[in-house]
Amino acid sequence: MALLEPFEFGFFVRAIIAAFLVGGLCAFMGTYIVLRSMSYIGHGLAHAIFGGAVVSSAMSFNFFVGATLWGFLSALLIAWTTRKNPIGSDAAIGIVTTASFALGIAIISRNHGFTHDFEAALWGSVLAVERADIIAIAVVTIAVAAVFFFAYKMFLFNTFDSDVARFYGIPTAWMDAVFALMLAGTVVVSMRVLGVTMIAAAVVIAPIVARLLTNSFVKMTILSTLIGIMCSVIGIYMSYFINVSSGASVVLLSAGVFVAALAWSRIRRALSRSPADAPGLSRLPDGSLE
Amino acid sequence: MLHPPELEHLHRPDPDARPTVELRNVTAGYNRSKVLQDVDLKIMPGDFVGLLGPSGSGKTTLLRVVLGAVDVQQGEVRVNEKPIRGRNNRAGYVPQLETIDWNFPVTVEETVMMGRTMANPWLPWYRKHEKELAYDMMQRLGIADLAKRHIRQLSGGQQQRVFLARALASSPDLLLLDEPTSGVDLKTRDDVMHLLHDLNHAGVTIVMTTHEINAVAVHLPRIVCLNGTIVADGPPHRVITPHILREVYGAEMPVIQYHGMTLVAESAHFWIDRNGGEPLATVPDDSHREPVMSHAHPTSGNVPEHHHHHSDPE
Numbered sequence: 001m002a003l004l005e006p007f008e009f010g011f012f013v014r015a016i017i018a019a020f021l022v023g024g025l026c027a028f029m030g031t032y033i034v035l036r037s038m039s040y041i042g043h044g045l046a047h048a049i050f051g052g053a054v055v056s057s058a059m060s061f062n063f064f065v066g067a068t069l070w071g072f073l074s075a076l077l078i079a080w081t082t083r084k085n086p087i088g089s090d091a092a093i094g095i096v097t098t099a100s101f102a103l104g105i106a107i108i109s110r111n112h113g114f115t116h117d118f119e120a121a122l123w124g125s126v127l128a129v130e131r132a133d134i135i136a137i138a139v140v141t142i143a144v145a146a147v148f149f150f151a152y153k154m155f156l157f158n159t160f161d162s163d164v165a166r167f168y169g170i171p172t173a174w175m176d177a178v179f180a181l182m183l184a185g186t187v188v189v190s191m192r193v194l195g196v197t198m199i200a201a202a203v204v205i206a207p208i209v210a211r212l213l214t215n216s217f218v219k220m221t222i223l224s225t226l227i228g229i230m231c232s233v234i235g236i237y238m239s240y241f242i243n244v245s246s247g248a249s250v251v252l253l254s255a256g257v258f259v260a261a262l263a264w265s266r267i268r269r270a271l272s273r274s275p276a277d278a279p280g281l282s283r284l285p286d287g288s289l290e
Numbered sequence: 291m292l293h294p295p296e297l298e299h300l301h302r303p304d305p306d307a308r309p310t311v312e313l314r315n316v317t318a319g320y321n322r323s324k325v326l327q328d329v330d331l332k333i334m335p336g337d338f339v340g341l342l343g344p345s346g347s348g349k350t351t352l353l354r355v356v357l358g359a360v361d362v363q364q365g366e367v368r369v370n371e372k373p374i375r376g377r378n379n380r381a382g383y384v385p386q387l388e389t390i391d392w393n394f395p396v397t398v399e400e401t402v403m404m405g406r407t408m409a410n411p412w413l414p415w416y417r418k419h420e421k422e423l424a425y426d427m428m429q430r431l432g433i434a435d436l437a438k439r440h441i442r443q444l445s446g447g448q449q450q451r452v453f454l455a456r457a458l459a460s461s462p463d464l465l466l467l468d469e470p471t472s473g474v475d476l477k478t479r480d481d482v483m484h485l486l487h488d489l490n491h492a493g494v495t496i497v498m499t500t501h502e503i504n505a506v507a508v509h510l511p512r513i514v515c516l517n518g519t520i521v522a523d524g525p526p527h528r529v530i531t532p533h534i535l536r537e538v539y540g541a542e543m544p545v546i547q548y549h550g551m552t553l554v555a556e557s558a559h560f561w562i563d564r565n566g567g568e569p570l571a572t573v574p575d576d577s578h579r580e581p582v583m584s585h586a587h588p589t590s591g592n593v594p595e596h597h598h599h600h601s602d603p604e
Binding site: 035149150151152153154156157159160161163164165166167168169170211214215216217219220 | 357359377379381383385389390391394395396397400401403404405406407408411412413414416440460
């Protein structure tokens, strides 16, 4: 049967497994990123990590470890630049991550030898997924799941109101550092499947769709993860048939889901509007009263 | 009238009581700047203290000193008679409602439970007795039936109660509130002040900041006036005097005593007698409310952003 044809290829099965894990992981991390209005740092970090990946490769250093460390250090550098200097975080992200990305491009353009491999990292490619990638993705997924399971209460408070969380004794500086490390790890393992340029959308779209559908934090996290998995798996499956790069295919599908969810939430809101609504209620994403 | 001065004796300190928080000669600020200097302050169990002062006078910094969240450059902060290093875990903090992200997807219950976060920080759920404690707190504050609502689907008074319940859920020795009446409507302000008085009468020690003299400060049993340091500390009828207000705000503010109630003309343009700004003995009728030229009072040009509500004494 033609629809099952791609599963005859080992690379495609690996790609679908990777898509499943990466889609869920990015969307899960995305919940926290979106709620803390950090979308831009996700986008920037992906570019910074590309530079780190190229440097690791040029120095024959382990790709996963090198790129993750590079991403983590970039996040710390951004935080330091903003704290110690009169520079806004958006500007700091723009400088640090683009410079890092430019460094990667500069090294590539001098060494034409490994251009092909990094094309996959830029745009995402199902052909690039190897066994080692899947193991790396699984390791990061398990680590992220464990950290968030045990520190769930602290992450919720820190995401809701970091300043006040500090007053309640939550080690917010540590949590931010751990979060940056996990985000760097997520981007590194997702890079070859989705592509540097597409990761930001994979991280942001699913949680936004989930937010449009629910007012509960736990439900938003679960819905976001499920939507992320769905878009990623279906997007990569589709990419085989329409012959489009995997990252682009996933992002276009996600964007379509977003538009549908937005339309749905507006229709629901319009239908539920009544004079009894309390002030500000109409701004609720799902328009429900209870 | 929220708090008649006759009730003041109820708050007379017990001579054997030990201070919940004590600041000894504290100088504190951010980086190298000194926002507060030489502050001595004792907060006793059962106190209800209002920190009063203009913007930049160090009210919020003083709250943060009590929380242990500001570098103390000099002096000592003692909690239950022991010097603290780092954070004061015995204080429950209620932020300004204006700083809350109302779009964040949390329910009333989830928000209140946040107050229990550090009781078992690595446990992903809350214990049964913690849920009961939080539920009791919500019941006490009259928001138990709103538990499943999103925080935006509440009135201003209910929203303030959610964050009070969160602070109380951590079983604190004292409650710290940052401008609990700022940015809320008149009714909510009254609700909140009544609620705080009820809590205080039930034994909760409260410290709050405010910049509203007539609407809030004069109804509190104890006021600490700040202007980089403590200018005055005591019950309103002692502290709210033209002399002290001049030191705190740098502006002439006539004070009116009316049936045992203290009233301040917060803007010097109003209510000042033409013959030199002596406080009037009674509330003037409308004919006296005409704005008076400020030439008689050179300092009145410095009135710092207090043009709002020279309102009814309630």
